[in-house]
Amino acid sequence: MTITPLASRFVAHFGEMGSRWGINRTVGQIYALLFVSNKPLNAEEIAEALSISRSNVSMGLKELQAWRLVKLQHQPGDRREYFSAPDDVWTIFSTLAEERRKREVDPTLTMLRDALMERPSEPGDKFAQQRMKEMYEFIELFTSWFSDVQKMExxxxxxxxxxxxxxxxxxxxxxxxxxxxxxxxx
Amino acid sequence: MTITPLASRFVAHFGEMGSRWGINRTVGQIYALLFVSNKPLNAEEIAEALSISRSNVSMGLKELQAWRLVKLQHQPGDRREYFSAPDDVWTIFSTLAEERRKREVDPTLTMLRDALMERPSEPGDKFAQQRMKEMYEFIELFTSWFSDVQKMExxxxxxxxxxxxxxxxxxxxxxxxxxxxxxxxx
DNA sequence: ACCATATTTCAGTAATTACTGAAATATCAA
DNA sequence: TTGATATTTCAGTAATTACTGAAATATGGT
CATH class of the missing domain: 1.20.5 (Single alpha-helices involved in coiled-coils or other helix-helix interfaces)
Structure with missing residues (x-):
């Protein structure tokens, strides 16, 4: 499995971008590769194309599966696992947003709710709670709006x-x- | 400068969250601290409150200034610099989105445009370009929509x-x- | 059940990123 | 201009995160 110069640039770019978003570089690269590939790829092909170890690919794919960003499928008469990215860009974006909500936004809302329940004992706490309330309401509004949007055709x-x-x-x-x-x- | 248990939890949470978003932990903490503080803080106070070195605060504040996320102001008769977070949560979100666009989305669009200009020489490139085009159009639509939204009251x-x-x-x-x-x- | 092969796990190491203290630089007031 | 104090820079080190190869485990066909 080889990679064209064109795809290579795309892959490298998303590797860089990934690291700016708290996603590790190789995970970004694997996803980018799957995104521009015209057919599903198996782990070995990915490893070769990106010149990374087989085990690294395994971990990367596991991560992408946890994010629900890749489809796993099988080819008839081949027991290896083949991976591909969803066809629709909106689906990808939407899945990503939903996962981030689950992992980051929801815990933040919980933390804020808990903090807002407490009686402000110390001086500055009353102000702090006011700020947290503003943040809470903003996030609430935004996420419930987004989940509405997700439901739209x-x-x-x-x-x-x-x-x-x-x-x-x-x-x-x-x-x-x-x-x-x-x-x-x- | 001390920190209440309530604020401390908030600060710690945003430290964690920061690292998931490619923002270093202390930068997240500094911002969280400024966000819940009822008055502007100077670097020394921040360092003490978070138990980090003065130089670390300096670097963190520089970073936050580069993101346009903090306001710098002076107190009469005090030459130290005081920092605070904007009052309005929507402003914060909006600034963050705008900066990320400049740093990440725009370069991505440039990369995609360049890649789309090229003649697909190798076999898979035609398909890859089709995929890149889909991505390009999605990002274009989304960002121009967002910049419209930013202009709304x-x-x-x-x-x-x-x-x-x-x-x-x-x-x-x-x-x-x-x-x-x-x-x-x- | 066995074998061939695919996949995962994980301990060790490499690479990257974050943080500190000390030194250098900047700034303001007298 | 000088000195007191504020801020930044940066080299060295610490901490974290990423990656590999080898071993373990899983899987499917015979």
């Missing part, structure tokens, strides 16, 4: 993203309609 | 986030109006 989502800040107009129209209809919505 | 933004996936209804209404008005918008 990609088509609706595209529409919304393309609308960009012109969505403001639409919200104004909505409010007018609400007023006319005598709705309590504000 | 927080109030409009809140409204939109609270609307969540019910925005779909609104988009449908919009399309109907467009049809009635004979607009070419789709």
């Amino acid at each position: 990609p088509k609706t989502l595209m529409q919304l993203m393309k609308l960009g800040s012109r969505v403001k107009k639409l919200l104004e129209v909505k409010d007018k309609i609400a007023v006319i209809a005598g709705s309590k919505s504000k | 927080p109030k409009t933004l809140m409204q939109l986030m609270k609307l969540g996936s019910r925005v779909k209804k609104l988009l449908e209404v919009k399309d109907k109006i467009a049809v009635i008005a004979g607009s070419k918008s789709k």
Whole structure:
């Protein structure tokens, strides 16, 4: 298994980027390789393409599986495991976001909730709790919005993203309609 | 400068989180400390509160300044530099996103653009380029949407986030109006 | 059950990143 | 300009994280 210069640049770039995001370099490289590969690859092929040890690939793939970022499949008459990245970029992004939420955002919310439950005994704590509350509410709003977005069909989502800040107009129209209809919505 | 048990837990948590995001632990801690502090702090106070060396604080603050995440100010009659975190959580998030875009997303887009310009010489390259194109378009759409969102007033933004996936209804209404008005918008 | 081969684990080592203390530099006030 | 104090730099070291090769384990076909 060899790698073209074009793919090589892509792979190297994502190796670098990975390390900036707390993902180890080889994991980033493995994923990038799978992403641009036109067919599923087995561990041996990955190791050769990236010039890393077989065991390193094993660990990297384990990590990617834990993140639900790779699909594992089998080829008929071959007992080796073949891996590929999902076809859809939005799926990839969405999975990544969901996993990070589980691993980082949820524990943060728990920590904040616990901290907010406590009676502010020492002087500065009242202020600190106020700040934590702001952060808590922001994260809450943001994550529940994102989970809503995740449920939307990609088509609706595209529409919304393309609308960009012109969505403001639409919200104004909505409010007018609400007023006319005598709705309590504000 | 001492730190209450409540603040201490918050600080420790963001130290941990930082390292998962490619931000070094002490930088995360410094920022967390400034975030919950009711007054600006100088480097010495930070070093004492976190039990780290003065030079480490200096490097951490430099890093945070490079990210535009801290405000530097002076107290009358005191030549030491005092630091604080912005008041508004949305501002913090927004700044962080913007910096990451500059440092990571923009270089990625450049790399992808360059790769897409090249003639696919080797076999797999055509497929690889197709994949890179998908990624390019996704990132483009997403970042330009985000920069639109950044321009919106927080109030409009809140409204939109609270609307969540019910925005779909609104988009449908919009399309109907467009049809009635004979607009070419789709 | 056995063998061939695929995969994982893990202890040791390599590489990277973080941190410190000391020295150098900068800054402000007298 | 000098001195007191604040800040930065940086070489050396500590701590952490990544990687390898060898051994252990798992798997599927005969």
